[in-house]
Amino acid sequence: MPSNVRWIFSSAVLGLTTFAAASFAQTVVPSPFVPDPNQTVQQPAPTSGDVMRERISKAKAYIVVRNYNAAIYELENLRKETGDPAVRSVVNVLLMNSYLEQGDYKRAQDFLNQFYNEQKTTKAGAADAYASVAGQVVKGARSRAERYKALGLAIGDRTLPLEALNDLEKMRETVELVITQSKEIGKNPARSRDAMALLEEATNSRTMIARDDYDAKRWTNEVADAREEMTSSNGVVMNVLSGQTEAVNNGQLVAANTVPANIPLRRRSRKCSQQCSPRCSPSLTIRRSTRARQIPITRPQTRMPPHR
16 A cells, blocks of 8 residues: 555544544533432422412311311401402301301301391392302201211101200201391392292201101292292383383282373264274263163973873
């Protein structure tokens, strides 16, 4: 091989070797990350929503283990601190459930009256808040009935322990309070449909915890009477003179066959007054003859018996 060709070949091999070595030297192999056990990892700070959810979960856990005093304490503090309507709605339902399960019907009724008074105002969301709390009362009454049924006990049994009889009686009073308030809300035509739905559910729950068959039949008929009262009190008629709708109260006369004095009567022609009925002309007086019509009297023919 000529010397010049050998030199060129050696130079090419040497250049490639040098380039490969430089490229390998520039490549850095990352070392595996080994965390320092003495160094603490900073977690993101929890938001206010996370804190509220955690506290609500804690209150629910207290309710599950029947620690109602701790649940009520936590829920009442949450209700004072938060202003979120969604959070307050959940807290109100859990709080009413805790009152009923604890047997504190005085606080449950006061809590219900508070929302009933608020829904009379123009406060936003007050009607929905009352409906949710009243619905929890209805659900609590049904839970009482199902609990007695699961244990094979009759709610109308007069031989139950005194504590059970008093608890059922207080539960009946609370449900009856919901029924009375639903009737009052139903007098408003804009809310009569929601009030009627709540009234039916509350009456059915009151029937489930009735004292006897007579008491159950009474509250069953209460739904029909309340529905009829709401329907008659929220009647709407149209005035034919003004063309506007008017509300009709219970006992109010809807229509009467009278002619207002300010409406002039049209004159009827003589031919119309002679041929038409008296309704055609209100001012026309027709004299009726007092002579009785002669009606021929026909006697029934009697058949003669055959001659013997």
